[in-house]
Amino acid sequence: MLYTKSAAELSAMLKKGECSSVELTKSVFDRIAETESKVDAYVTLCEESAMAKAAEVDAKRARGEELSPLAGIPIAVKDNICTKGVLTTCSSKMLYNFKPPYDATVVEKLNKCDFVMPGKVNMDEFAMGSSCENSAIKPTHNPRDLSRVPGGSSGGSAAAVVSGEAIMALGSDTGGSIRQPASYCGLVGLKPTYGSVSRYGLIAFASSLDQIGPMTRTVEDAAMLYSAICGGDERDATSAMRDYPDFVAELGKGVKGLRIGIPKEYFGPGVTEEVKNSVMAAVEALKAEGAIVKEISLPSTDAALNAYYIISSAEAASNLARFDGVKYGYRAENIEGLIDLYEKSRSEGFGDEVKRRIMLGTFVLSSGFSDAYYKRAKVLQMRIRQEFEDAFADCDVIATPTSPFTAFKLGENVDDPLKMYAADICTITVNIASLPAISIPCGNGVDGMPIGLQLIGPRFSESTLFNVADHYEKLAGGFNKLPEIG
Amino acid sequence: MKIDINHIAKLARLKMDEQQAEKFASQMEGIIEMVANLPEIEGVATGLDTSNPMRLREDVAVPSSAKRSEILENAPQVEAGCVVVPRIVE
Structure with a gap:
């Protein structure tokens, strides 16, 4: 089965002529036909254009053209990343009919690599959530156990890749939205250093925290996809202008000799014993290979969650003010005047979680409260950054769990926003401090669901993260194992 | 802390009936109680990354790849090449 192979394996096979992109793309769509009704990873399928693109790549290869390693590889795209002429809904009623007139920079870059896009994948509405249950379109199921969530917000990306309905996927990560679903589905997910991947064409949630990154079945695939999407971009003022290696x-x-820091604050009472044990077993395995393990402290970790929800919601309230029913997206009917048009379109177009975040952001920025909330959160953010900087004087990477527990059941936490927010504790500090972090599988819980190890590095240390993650993957006997979907 | 959910909703240009307002008010109070727990620390947040400063672009128009017609295709209501909105001046 071609869809079971990694992108690196497929790239080599395509190059040697052992398979064609048409065959590979067909294999992915056959798999979609077989499993998508159970998994519900996609919100838009693009079979016709994908098959046409695959044929085009095969023709280029037949002419002897020099092609990118990603040429002809099916890569699913999260539905908050703009794709010219293809529906980009953010899994929201607000953008139910939005066809962007332009491509996001990452899509432009992948187009130059001749990638094949099988379709757009599901997410929590406007990337707000950790289970994919906040999608206004449908919930996505975890292919490893269909009664469980795939994580979120990039749950569709994770489910598509682990089911074989795509070879790789792009996700986006504001507080853990790449790493947590990667952990829940047993995949590799990288949240890159802030500024290393252009946000142009990524529909903004919290602009100072959002980053697009790869979700793949192997570390090598993540390095391959990241190499293709990183780089400076004139159209994103926060983009870092620097050179990147071939990762x-x-x-x-x-x-x-690698120094691994273990921050005790990430192994607190909220984290299950099996998660702690699996993460420490992975660290021990690296130690046996010559790594040095040290205990470190990041004292502001607990309060970081509060700072995160204040800052991200404040930015979301501003960013989502643009959705007003005027120029694009959903417009309510039977309106009386312009203000009524705004209020009705927004109230009918947004789901409850999005409304909660908009109202939280509006509250923390409102007159009389912004000093107590927003300004204090920003000061705490500076302190958290400093704590990480100090920690990296003594270690090269920091190892933590990605999530305090394994994938939960659909519906289990849906009415408890506070419980859902608290579960982001291990991932949000990375966004707050603009750092890169990778989640990789490190065993399973008693429920059979995957556990994720998070490796955090200093800014622009992706090369180190990939190297450590890849070394662990080899020790663990490879990550690319697709589940039976039943 | 009690919050005035109707005031916040008005600022956020959201509308809700009484039942929804009650549910949101109680959820928001819980969330605000959680996030309010911030340590007392002195300092000024600059938020600037000095090693990768933001670049301001020159104030010159650059041609867009998107055509006017493509942009208007997304508008809910269009007449004579313009987006239609309710009357705002009586």
Whole structure:
């Protein structure tokens, strides 16, 4: 089955002529036909254009053209990333009919690599959520256990990749939205350093925290996809202008002498014993390979969650003010005047979670409260950044759980926003501090669901993260294992 | 802390009936109680990344790849190449 292979394996096969992109794309769509009714990963399928693109890539290859390693590989795209002429809904009623007139920079870059886009994948509405249950379109199911959530907000991306309905996917991460679903589905997910991937064409949730990143079945695939999407962009003022290596070529350096920091605050009472044990077992395995393990402290971790919800909601309230029913997206009917048009369109177009975040953001920025909430949160953010900087004087990477527990059942937490928010504790600090972090599988819980190990590095240390993650993957005997879907 | 949910909703240009307002008010109070727990620390947040400063663009128009017609295709109501909105001046 072609869809079961990694992108790196498929890339080599395509190059040697052992399979064609048409065959590969067909294999992915056959898999979609088989499993999508159970998984519900996609919100829009693009079979016709994908097959046409695959044929075009095969023709280019037949002419002997020099092609990118990603040429002809099916990569699903999260539905908050703009794709010219293809529905981009953010899984919201607000954008139910939105066809962007332009491509996001990451899509433009992947187009230059001749990627094949099988379709757009489901997410929590406007990326607000950790289970994909906040999608206004449908919930997505975890392919490893259909009664459980795939995580979120990039739940569709994760479910598509682990079911074989795509070879790789793009997700976006504001507080854990790539890493947590990667952890819940047993995948590799990288949240890159803030500024290393252009946000142009990513529909904004919290602009100072959002980053697009790869979700894949192997570390090498993540390095391959990240190499293709990173880089400076004139159209994103927060984009870092610097040179990046080929991250695949940087792999294989081993972990001898690597200093791994273990922050005790990430192993608190909210984290289940099985998660702690699996993460520490992975750290021990790296230690046996020559890594040095040290205990460190990041004292502001607990309060970070509060700062995160204040800052991200404040930015969301501003960013989502643009959805007013005037120029694009949903417009309510039977309106009386312009204000009524705004209020009705927004009230009917947004789901409850989005409304909660908009109202929280509006509250923390409102007159009389912004000093007590927003300004204090921003000061705390500076302190958290400093704590990480100090910690990285003593270690090269920090190892933590990605999520305090494994994937929960659909519907289990849906009415308890506070419980859902608290579960983001291990991932949000990374966004607050603009750092890169990768989640990789490190065993399973008693429920058979995957556990994720998060490796955090200093800014622009993706090369180190990939190297350590890849080394662990080899020790663990490879990550690319697709489940039976039943 | 009690919050005035109707005032917040008005600022956010959201509308809700009484039952929804009650549910949101109680959820929002719980959320605000949680996030209010911030340590007392002194300092000024600059938020600037000095190693990768933001670049301001020159104030010159750059041609867009999107055509006017493509942009208007997304508008809920269009007449004579313009977006239609309710009357705002009596």
